[in-house]
Amino acid sequence: MSKLNSQHLTSIGSSLFGLLLSCLNAAHAAAPAALDLTGYVDKQGAISVQFNGDTIDPYFTLQALLLARENGLDISPYAMKWANWMIDRQKPDGTFDRFCLTQGVWSPCKTADADDALMALWLKFLSTMPHEQATNSRWTHSTQLSQANLDRLIDTKRGIYLVSPVYQHGLLMDNLEVLSYQIQPDNKAKAAAAKQLALSIRDVFSDQKTHRFLVSTQAEQKELASAFYPDQVAQIFPLLVDFDFNLLPSPKANYYKQWMKQYRQSWLTQSRHDFAWGVIAVLALKQGDSSSAACWLRESSAAQHTAHWIATDEVARQVLMRHRIEPAGLDVDCN
Structure with missing residues (x-):
């Protein structure tokens, strides 16, 4: 074997350094960025709806954490503490309250807005930590209790889920939340139920005359004036569920473009008088x-x-930042 001269060594060294740098860059790109909820989370793991807020609505916290996880942000610094905080406060019937901060203590102050969607998101969230769910008896009990509560909300005649035992009507977006829980890749036991629910959603909520989605099974909804929420949001909500169940009247890409053509300006100006609806920005991405x-x-x-x-x-803002999306310049027409 011939001896390596200094030029060969330099060449090999450069190649190895380049390979190492490429590997480090690839590892950095693949690693999830850390979610930062500073100002939303306290020392006990409770996560408020708003920055330095005095209200906890478990639905929105679960929505935020799942959105972060599904879009490449690491939620592990918050997930376990939040799950235990919730389990400590789950009621015997499996439901959850909303909480208000009073003299430094989080106390129940309102019932949940919708049991079906909240149960679905809670079960989906627990399933992201399968080891804990399978080995921690408190988590296992919560899973069983929550699933039983969700099962009680099925309308056996129409095949959809009802809001709660008190509110006996179904909502499109709530049922899509349940579907998003059932269609997870590791949730094979729910695959048949997911297909049936998808068909029921299509049969119940698709308005064949207008080619739009009905927001609710309530008859009076047809008499209400259209508003961004819930009417216009409901039209795009099916795109947030990664399941091809032939609900849309046109291909997904065309359907999305048509929605943006109609409602983009309304969406972009929502934060001036309502909420910002960042979840739609993640969908746009x-x-x-x-x-x-x-x-x-x-x-x-x-x-x-x-x-x-x-x-x-x-969370939506941080997801966009992770994908190097910068705010549009002042010279960009966003109309």
């Missing part, structure tokens, strides 16, 4: 519509950490 995502960052920037900004919006 997934649809390859970085311009709409960038416009949302610009148009909603003044709302950050105000009453118009919730934990889900903060």
Whole structure:
């Protein structure tokens, strides 16, 4: 074997350094960025709806954590503490309350807005930590209790889920939340139920005359004036569920573009008088519509950490940042 001269050594060294650098860059790109909920979370792991807020709505916290996890943010610093905080406060019937901060203590102050969607998100969240769910008796009990509670909300005649034992009507978006829980890759036991629920959603909520989705099974909804929420949001909500159940009247990409054509401006200005709806910005990112995502960052920037900004919006902002989406420049027309 011939001896290596200094030039060969230099060449090999450079190649090895380049390979190492490439590997480090690849590892960095693959590693999830850390979610930062500073100002939303306390020492006990409770996560408020708003920045330095005095209200906890478990639905929105679960929505925010799941959105973060599904889009490459590491939620592990918060997930376990939040799960245990919730289990400590789960009621005997499996439901959860909303909480208000009074003299430094989180106390139940309202019932949940919708049991079906909350149960589905809670079960989906627990399933992201399968080891703990299988080995921790408190988590196992919560899973069983929550599933039994969700099962009680099925309308056996129509095949959809009802809001609660008190409110005996079904909501499109709630049923899509349940579907999102049932269609997880590791949830094979729910696969048949998911297909049946998808068919029921189509049969109950698709308005064949208008080619739009009905928001609710309540008859009076047809008499109400259209508003961004819930009517316009409901039209795009099926795209947030990664399941092809032939609900849409046109291909997904075309359907998305049509929604943006009709409602983009309304969505981008929501944070001036309502909530920012950052979850739609994440959907825009997934649809390859970085311009709409960038416009949302610009148009909603003044709302950050105000009453118009919730934990889900903060997660959406961090997801876009992770994908190097910058706010649209002032010279960009976002109309």
